[in-house]
Amino acid sequence: MDLKVDKSDNSFFKNLLLGLQHLLAMYSGDILVPILIGAAIGFTPKQMTYLISVDIFMCGVATLLQIKRTPLTGIGLPVVLGSAVEYVTPLQNIGHHFGIAYMYGAIIAAGVFILLISKLFANLQTFFPPVVTGSLITLIGFTLIPVAFQNIGGGDATAKNFGNGPDLILGFLTALIIVVFTIWGRGFIKQIAVLIGIVAGYVIAFFMGQIGFASVSSAHWFQIPMPFYFATPKFEWSSIVIMLLAALTCMIESTGVYYALAEVTKRDLSKNDMQRGYASEGFAAILGGIFNTFPYSTFSQNVAIVQMSGIKKNRPVYFSAFLLIILGLIPKVGAIATLIPNSVLGGAMLIMFGMVGAQGVKMLSSVEMNNNNLLIMAVAIGLGLGVTVQPGLLHFLPSTLQTILNNGLVVGSFSAIILNIILNPGSLKKAK
Secondary structure (H helix, E strand, O other): OOOOOOHHHHOHHHHHHHHHHHHHHHHHHHHHHHHHHHHHOOOOHHHHHHHHHHHHHHHHHHHHHHHOOOOOOOOOOOOOEEEOHHHHHHHHHHHHHOOHHHHHHHHHHHHHHHHHHHHHHHHHHHHOOHHHHHHHHHHHHHOOHHHHHHHHOOOOOOOOOOOOHHHHHHHHHHHHHHHHHHHHOOOHHHHOHHHHHHHHHHHHHHHOOOOOOHHHHHOOOOOOOOOOOOOOOOOOHHHHHHHHHHHHHHHHHHHHHHHHHHHHHOOOOOHHHHHHHHHHHHHHHHHHHHOOOOOEEEOOHHHHHHHHHOOOOOHHHHHHHHHHHHHHHOHHHHHHHOOOOHHHHHHHHHHHHHHHHHHHHHHHOOOOOOHHHHHHHHHHHHHHHHHHHOHHHHOOOOHHHHHHHOOHHHHHHHHHHHHHHHHOHHHHHHHO
């Protein structure tokens, strides 16, 4: 069932701006993945430029797969897909120890795995009652707040100039501008408060001398993505196993995002909807391996964009997807967006991630506050936030286990699911 169309559906300019807002909300988080992985495996500047561009292109393709409903793919919700950070450490390790050919082989294997288990995973809906999904969505928002603050400080917490004056001014000023336009803005201006905040922060950063254009002048004007540009995929069992674990992690996070969007858009999700959503991410990962990029998953920050703008339809996301494809084909234009300071994006993230967490709290407010449910919330949110802010606590564990257990969303969601099974077995029977 399609989302209800509102009066702004026919305005090209409004939908373009709303799509741009979605794009800018996810752009920084997405290009971070190719930067981290490319640097880890020693890509040259020319290779990095290509990798970032084709990754942006594939984000658009993956988003189209997800928002366009077909018999096999597409959950049909206003969601944007991007490179998932859960895959960064596994891909770095595979690329470093085995080479990039095995890295891309593992990505394809992960995509096939997601496709094969999509129906099974969709049938696990009974294990996600409101107390679990509310805790999960709360964690999605609150575990990302440290990322927002790291960006406000400049992006690199180990740098000597981390948290310097200009970055703090830009970050918190961007957040303040978004808050002001969200409270006092009217109509369409209120809907694009995040975009206004980012653009205003960008302009202020320019006048503060925080932006340079050298990377734009060196970028190409046009570039066509090519299959197997870096390497033909090869397969190795241990690399594949690590990627399958990361894929499960992303599927859990995507489940939370799907439920959050369904709550915001007032839509009931069926098992078929969930299966098509997972299948879309599986196909996107396979394409990522073929085109030598990455697996793709739902981006949490775009839930907040939908909530804050009040626009609950898919048309702006179609604009965002096509803009991503265009940026991927024109690296010089895409390079301009990479100039947005981390501190500006961090200010926007602070508001957006906070809104996602608040949406989770809103869902939990509808849950009966008995001792069992309070315990589920306390343990799930406590463990999830704990491993997020203190990942070094588990340094004695093998690296594979650290990759899983350092993810607050995985730890929190599994805790919520297991405790709900033990404490509320009746909720599973009712769901069935």
